[in-house]
Amino acid sequence: MGALEAAVEKLNPPKQIGPFLLRYCERNPRIGQGAGSRGVEGERLIFCYQNAFELALARFQSKPHLRELPKNPIPVYLLDILALPYGSPFMSVNVKGDPFIVLPSRIAQFTPQAELEYAAACAVHEFLHVLREVVRPYAELMLWRWFDEATAVWGESLVVEGNRTCYEYYLDWSDKPEVPIDNEMQSYGAALFVRYLTVRQDEGFVSRVWKEAKRGESPLQTIKRLLPKNQKEGIFHDYCVDSYFAQAGGRPTLFAEVHEHYGGRAISESFDAARGGTIEFSTEVDPLACRFYRFYPGPGVTRMEATLDDDASGVRASLAGVGAGLSRTVKQGKKPVVRVGKPPMDHVILVLSNDGSRKLTDTKISVRVSAA
Numbered sequence: 001m002g003a004l005e006a007a008v009e010k011l012n013p014p015k016q017i018g019p020f021l022l023r024y025c026e027r028n029p030r031i032g033q034g035a036g037s038r039g040v041e042g043e044r045l046i047f048c049y050q051n052a053f054e055l056a057l058a059r060f061q062s063k064p065h066l067r068e069l070p071k072n073p074i075p076v077y078l079l080d081i082l083a084l085p086y087g088s089p090f091m092s093v094n095v096k097g098d099p100f101i102v103l104p105s106r107i108a109q110f111t112p113q114a115e116l117e118y119a120a121a122c123a124v125h126e127f128l129h130v131l132r133e134v135v136r137p138y139a140e141l142m143l144w145r146w147f148d149e150a151t152a153v154w155g156e157s158l159v160v161e162g163n164r165t166c167y168e169y170y171l172d173w174s175d176k177p178e179v180p181i182d183n184e185m186q187s188y189g190a191a192l193f194v195r196y197l198t199v200r201q202d203e204g205f206v207s208r209v210w211k212e213a214k215r216g217e218s219p220l221q222t223i224k225r226l227l228p229k230n231q232k233e234g235i236f237h238d239y240c241v242d243s244y245f246a247q248a249g250g251r252p253t254l255f256a257e258v259h260e261h262y263g264g265r266a267i268s269e270s271f272d273a274a275r276g277g278t279i280e281f282s283t284e285v286d287p288l289a290c291r292f293y294r295f296y297p298g299p300g301v302t303r304m305e306a307t308l309d310d311d312a313s314g315v316r317a318s319l320a321g322v323g324a325g326l327s328r329t330v331k332q333g334k335k336p337v338v339r340v341g342k343p344p345m346d347h348v349i350l351v352l353s354n355d356g357s358r359k360l361t362d363t364k365i366s367v368r369v370s371a372a
């Protein structure tokens with residue numbers, strides 16, 4: 001018997017909550033042996049999980065999502081997850097292929113409030129993996145693993161509004177934009193890409209991507225196919241550019257709080273751009289990643305232009321002016337040659353992105369930025 005089966009065997013009989021079969025044991029039962037960290041203390045955590053599952057069910061079973069549940073009830077085991085090999089909450093399937101969820105019986109956080117927020121986030125997160133399992137079993141996940149985590153994290157604060165458990169992932173999102181979002185480290189922070197899609201389209205778009213994906217497609221291929229014509233190709237680049245801004249059109253963007261928390265997206269390199277000067281450098285942009293280069297225009301600069309070399313196919317570039325008080329984007333077109341307009345401007349940002357069209361990694365591209 002494996003460690004998981006052995007731990008499940010010690011739990012009380014299931015308590016049914018809608019389609020969920022919740023199993024746990026008490027830390028200090030009135031009679032009998034104490035369960036220590038395997039047990040649940042009081043009712044608070046149970047109510048929290050129950051509430052999170054009910055909210056998630058209500059949200060994702062109705063329009064615009066209309067997601068299907070597994071045919072059989074979903075067992076939910078509350079266990080001492082640190083004593084299990086995986087060491088984190090998880091969703092998996094049993095020998096018959098039925099999904100089950102494992103959540104922590106005890107949670108260490110700074111405050112009871114943080115504990116309950118974390119618990120609710122875990123419940124919603126794993127439930128979203130269950131919904132994914134219905135449309136795309138784990139064996140076919142491969143290319144979709146990052147989008148699976150991104151969707152699950154996005155769901156956490158959608159279902160439980162204001163839940164900030166996901167902020168732990170946004171530190172890497174802020175600091176490592178050059179790491180591809182299909183890298184495990186960045187896949188959780190890609191929840192912001194999922195949120196971006198829902199803001200630009202609608203909340204149900206994410207469920208459509210899951211339900212309408214065709215065999216052999218990658219998430220971005222499905223996303224592009226389902227988007228309106230004028231948004232398809234540049235969607236990842238638009239996201240990368242917009243993610244630089246905490247403000248747009250005088251209003252906070254969906255990235256504003258993350259910027260405030262961690263200081264915005266990390267810059268690969270900064271330069272002074274003197275009038276009449278040209279800055280040349282070479283760089284790499286991995287598939288599903290982006291980079292930001294910052295330029296401070298010198299006195300008299302009214303126009304800046306970026307040019308990528310001929311070998312840079314698959315990489316998109318935008319220049320944008322960033323206001324001293326108010327950030328605004330003045331990016332233009334899809335071509336790697338763009339102009340940036342008038343002051344007042346604090347700096348100019350060059351955004352380079354690769355939506356996966358460029359497969360080559362470790363191949364440098366050359367960039368020239370001139371100021372006139």
Ligand SMILES: [Zn+2]
Nearest residue numbers: 125129149152
């Ligand atoms: Zn997950």
